[in-house]
Amino acid sequence: MSYVAPLTPVLSNNWDQVRAWQIGSYERSGGYTALKRALSMQPADVVTAVKDSGLRGRGGAGFPTGMKWSFIPAKDAANPKPHYLVVNADESEPGTCKDIPLMLASPHTLVEGVIISSYAIRASVAFIYVRGEVLHVVRRLQQAVEEAKAAGYIGTNIQGSGYDLDVVVHAGAGAYICGEETALLDSLEGRRGQPRLRPPFPAVAGLYGCPTVINNVESIASVPAIIANGPDWFASMGTEKSKGMTLYSLSGHVTRPGQYEAPLGITLRELLDLAGGVRNGHELKFWTPGGSSTPILTAEHLDVPLDYEGVGAAGSMLGTKALQIFDQTTCVVRAVLRWTEFYKHESCGKCTPCREGTWWLVQILERMEAGKGTEEDLATLLDLCENILGRSFCALGDGATSPISSSIQYFKDEYLAHFTHGGCPFDPMASTLFATAGATA
Structure with missing residues (x-):
């Protein structure tokens, strides 16, 4: 069973009505x-x-x-x-x-x-x-x-x-x-x-x-x-194990961000087509399938079915279907640091792995983003994630580790480039990675 149409407005069917909230x-x-x-x-x-x-x-x-x-x-x-x-x-x-x-x-x-x-x-x-x-x-x-x-x-x-x-x-x-x-x-x-x-x-x-x-x-x-x-x-909508329609939220570097209600199983490639694609003159670098607490995916996952099983098989989670789109002008280390700062701030402090772990994650990421880290810090970061994952009182700790471990999996070279250049080798105003040229210097 596959999805039946590109868009299936059910929950959003009346949003364009006059005073729909009444x-x-x-x-x-x-x-x-x-x-x-x-x-x-x-x-x-x-x-x-x-x-x-x-x-x-x-x-x-x-x-x-x-x-x-x-x-x-x-x-x-x-x-x-x-x-x-x-x-x-x-x-x-x-x-x-x-x-x-x-x-x-x-x-x-x-x-x-x-x-x-x-x-x-x-x-x-x-x-x-x-x-x-x-x-x-x-x-x-x-x-x-x-x-x-x-x-x-x-x-x-x-x-x-x-x-x-x-x-x-x-x-x-x-x-x-x-x-x-x-x-x-x-x-x-x-x-x-x-x-x-x-x-x-x-x-x-x-x-x-x-x-x-x-x-x-x-x-x-x-x-x-x-x-x-x-x-x-x-x-009748959706896939065999993920049935029905749902709201996908597209935000970030996309031409027409917003809510797209479609059957479960649609792909990001299809949603981007509906949303006008990544902003003009740029290309997709990485994205989140279910919010910042889910492991990030890359352009190679554009055709992954956006249902629970498909995204899970790709190594992430469907989560809240919050599709944050980042193009090649984004420094992945900086983005992950910002997310981790949020989780550190929002930790309730009840359990040690989350309370202490998220604090240390931020300290190491800050040092890395500033170009003062080492490869040992990268190993420590992954070790911290491993010790937080599955040991926290609730899923907040697990969610804090997801963008870190997945970003290192796909963009380890970008982390290393920060050490090589003694700072972020990425120019956020440019359209390409400066690290590509710097890595050969």
Whole structure:
């Protein structure tokens, strides 16, 4: 099975409508019809439909969404605790920009998904945890929730179904670590955002110690289309193991950056064709397939299918589909240093490998970028990455090592050229590597 068309606008289909963020415009585009259909189904059947669709988490890990929902224990005398749905809208990784445009353009797509998903897992309260800095998105979501309440889609006895739900929009405290699902839960509970020890997992003991489902914005926003059109329709797009459509974010040295909604399995070459290619007069040097926490790829990977399996086989991760494009004017050492500075700053400090490791990574990279390093520093850098990888409390430490180890794999000569020249041999204003000429001197 392969993707069915270059672009498949579903989540973004109504973004060009007049006042698309208002409930009237959303309803004219078919909004909330999926909710009415879902309320006529049994909650277990909604879970089955999502499971049959093959929808995988769009936040990075790619875990099957319906399977995650099925982990929630049945609510009975033995398990009387309330269930919660938490939407992770704390998008804040460098290069990642798909959830914020979605919530800004059509917040009701997410709100309808929240209501259907909450009904499926029998939750009576749902939280949307939004990055606090994007105040315009917070306000737009709050407006959408109030409009949905006024229309009878949120509240008591929704559409006469007997189902009650309250939706809370929560502005986060502005920390990247709160994008980690258990740190997000601690932040929601009013504590400092730090990852929790697992088990127990959130499905058993999550928010307030109760069964909780945590999903990314795009995962939840995809649910209404699945219910409205059927799981087979959704599964007809994408590839055999990575089904459906998704939002690809193209940024950097590309002619027309932005959101491109396409079936999973499209290639960067095809997306670049749609986006007008790399900026005029330049050529692709390296790119990230899923944000700055994923191993970088190069021009030789232009035809890699952008699905979970294809990108994984190429040695990286699909992640958030944040495709950052860098042309030949970019110094890879400088770019990696900037990313690593971010991870050092955002480390919560709970575990030693990440707290100490990211600090030392920055020290060594700064020395290298300034041309004061040695080949021994390069070996130390890789040794540090190896000791952080798989030993951190959460994935932040692992993500910090990915651009470093992959950039050395593909651009070791550029690192060495910094030592040879006693500084960065790269002229960022020129169109070619100065290191090429300098290496022969």
